[in-house]
Amino acid sequence: MTIKYSPLPDIKSRVVLAPLIPVTFINGQYEFPTLALVDSGATGAIISTIIAEDLHINWREIPTNLGFSVGANLRSHRFNNLYAEISNNKFQLTVGIIEGIAPYKCILGQADIFQRAKITFQGFKKQFEIIFREFN
C-alpha cells in the first residue's frame, strides 16, 4: 500500500506534509478510527487524552510516567491493552496517553507499526510505502 504524504493546514496559510495513516484503535467494544502520524523517530505510540477517553480508557487511574520529547517534558500514562487495525492488519500495542497535547496528536512509532510492517519513506515522491509482515 502506498500513501501520499497528507497536506495539513498550518498557521499563516502554510501547508505541511505529513505521513499519515488511517488507523482504527480498538479497546474491547470501543473503536476510534482516525489518522495517525507514522514517525520513525518515535519510540512508540502516543495518543491524546481525548482519544483515550473516547476509547473509554480511564487514563487518570493509570500511574503517571514522566517522559520527554524534542519540544517538552511530558506526563504520560502507559496503556498496554490497545489494538490497532490498519488495512485489515490488527495488532496489539502499548500506547502512552499524553496529558496536555493537542487532541489530534496520535503517533505510531518504532515499538509498534515498525515491528509489524516494512515502511519505506520516499520523500522525493512525497509518499511512503507500507507492507505488513505475514504472521502464521
Next chain:
Amino acid sequence: MKQIRINLVKLLKGYASGWVGISSDFKSVLVSGKNLKEAREKARKIKKKVYFFPAGESYGNFVGKI
C-alpha cells in the same frame, strides 16, 4: 498497488473548529460537530467507517518544523 491520498487542506476547508468525520475513501467530510461527542453522535447513522479528526488546528507541530 493500493494508493491512498488524504488531503486535509481540502477536507478541512470551511471547518474552523470542532471535529469532523471523514469518509473511508477520504474524499469528503460526512459529519461535523462542535466536539468529538457530537460528531460521533451524528456518525452513528452511517454504516461505513468514519475517520475522526479535529478541525481548526494548526498542525505544524504534528511533524515538527523550524
